[in-house]
Amino acid sequence: MKKILFFSILTFALAIQGFAQQTSLISKEEVIAKVKESNSSLKISEQEFMEAKADFNQTKATFLPDITASHTGIATTNPLMAFGSKLNQGILTANDFNPDLLNNPNQVQNFATVIQVQQPLINVDGMFQRKAARASMEAMSFKAQRTEEYLDFEVENAYMQLQLAYKAVAVLEKALAASNANLQLAQNRQKQGYLQRADVLNVEVRVTEVKNQLQTSKSNVQNASNYLSYLMNEEAYVVYQPTDSLMVSNLISKEISLSENRSDIQAMQLATNAYEAANKADKMAFLPRLNAFGSYELYDENMFQAGANGYVVGAQLSWDVFKGSKRFGKVQKSKAEFEKSKIAYQQYVSQSNLELNKAKRMLTDAENKLTLTELALVQSKESLRIRTNRFKEGLEKTSDLLNAETQVAQKELIYYQTIFEFNYAQAYLLYLTKTE
Numbered sequence: 001m002k003k004i005l006f007f008s009i010l011t012f013a014l015a016i017q018g019f020a021q022q023t024s025l026i027s028k029e030e031v032i033a034k035v036k037e038s039n040s041s042l043k044i045s046e047q048e049f050m051e052a053k054a055d056f057n058q059t060k061a062t063f064l065p066d067i068t069a070s071h072t073g074i075a076t077t078n079p080l081m082a083f084g085s086k087l088n089q090g091i092l093t094a095n096d097f098n099p100d101l102l103n104n105p106n107q108v109q110n111f112a113t114v115i116q117v118q119q120p121l122i123n124v125d126g127m128f129q130r131k132a133a134r135a136s137m138e139a140m141s142f143k144a145q146r147t148e149e150y151l152d153f154e155v156e157n158a159y160m161q162l163q164l165a166y167k168a169v170a171v172l173e174k175a176l177a178a179s180n181a182n183l184q185l186a187q188n189r190q191k192q193g194y195l196q197r198a199d200v201l202n203v204e205v206r207v208t209e210v211k212n213q214l215q216t217s218k219s220n221v222q223n224a225s226n227y228l229s230y231l232m233n234e235e236a237y238v239v240y241q242p243t244d245s246l247m248v249s250n251l252i253s254k255e256i257s258l259s260e261n262r263s264d265i266q267a268m269q270l271a272t273n274a275y276e277a278a279n280k281a282d283k284m285a286f287l288p289r290l291n292a293f294g295s296y297e298l299y300d301e302n303m304f305q306a307g308a309n310g311y312v313v314g315a316q317l318s319w320d321v322f323k324g325s326k327r328f329g330k331v332q333k334s335k336a337e338f339e340k341s342k343i344a345y346q347q348y349v350s351q352s353n354l355e356l357n358k359a360k361r362m363l364t365d366a367e368n369k370l371t372l373t374e375l376a377l378v379q380s381k382e383s384l385r386i387r388t389n390r391f392k393e394g395l396e397k398t399s400d401l402l403n404a405e406t407q408v409a410q411k412e413l414i415y416y417q418t419i420f421e422f423n424y425a426q427a428y429l430l431y432l433t434k435t436e
Contacts, residue, residue, distance in 0.1 A: 062126035128281035
């Protein structure tokens with residue numbers, strides 16, 4: 001029984017491990033499509049836009065009527081209420097003017113159905129509040145667009161990291177094969193008496209180092225795959241493999257400048273416009289408002305009946321002449337917020353220009369580094385080839401061969417890292433200058 005349980009647990013563990021390590025081919029286009037469909041940040045930005053749109057829709061109250069309906073029932077012996085209820089119902093008689101009945105009426109029931117309409121006519125501050133809400137809504141639209149542009153850039157970066165991780169694995173697997181071959185050669189030469197045990201140990205240490213580096217690189221593949229899964233909002237433990245390899249992308253023109261049509265800069269500008277409109281709305285609150293109103297009323301002594309009816313129509317000009325210092329303080333606050341937003345906009349544009357200049361220099365440095373690392377890789381490979389041939393003939397020290405072998409692996413890793421930096425610099429530069 002214990003053996004059966006042991007093998008069942010072992011089989012289950014192996015099955016889980018096999019599932020966790022499954023590899024799936026994926027292209028950059030597929031990642032972008034899945035990110036646009038499922039990414040949480042995009043969904044959050046969409047809901048933020050819907051919030052701003054809802055705030056804007058609320059400002060329709062500036063010109064749309066306010067309509068309410070109610071049905072009220074009362075029973076009263078209050079002289080004034082009783083007389084008024086009968087009057088509204090249209091059932092007064094001469095006997096109701098008897099002073100004894102006026103002063104001590106019998107209980108009267110009254111049911112009233114009232115439909116009220118209030119229509120804004122002139123509401124200047126409301127119009128500016130609507131303008132501010134529209135600007136905020138448009139700003140959120142541009143913010144959502146910038147979020148999508150950032151995720152496109154982040155997908156580019158994450159996909160290149162996955163490509164780089166696979167390149168590192170390939171380089172180190174090749175280095176491990178070479179180290180094992182050198183170890184076999186060193187062991188044979190030791191048996192022949194041409195090498196000391198210390199030399200063989202050095203080669204064994206080198207093999208162990210490469211194995212450790214290879215394991216780290218494989219972990220980096222899993223880390224990059226998990227980040228792609230996070231961007232795509234997937235919970236499956238899949239190790240992704242890119243359908244294309246890391247290559248040098250075509251060099252873009254560096255003669256590009258920052259545009260104020262970039263979505264995030266437009267969002268900042270619209271936010272400033274919203275603060276400006278809000279400040280004007282607070283100033284316009286000092287002006288009077290003109291509203292029309294009307295009601296249609298149905299009365300009866302029985303519920304949901306309409307024995308009598310009437311209507312009221314009119315217009316009201318209202319003016320809050322003074323409300324302490326509340327409105328003055330509100331105007332001062334919105335004015336400060338408007339000025340702060342203007343300064344923040346200028347600071348953001350200046351910072352964006354700073355980032356753009358930095359990105360241009362980063363691209364130039366990566367371009368120069370790419371040329372130098374490619375040359376260094378070619379030279380180190382040639383040096384290793386020469387030293388390997390001399391080692392086979394017994395003309396080269398083991399330490400020199402190991403140094404040359406280590407140098408080739410390092411130069412190749414640096415070369416692919418430089419390709420990543422070069423491509424990243426170009427992608428970042430395009431992100432900084434992206435416009436509609």
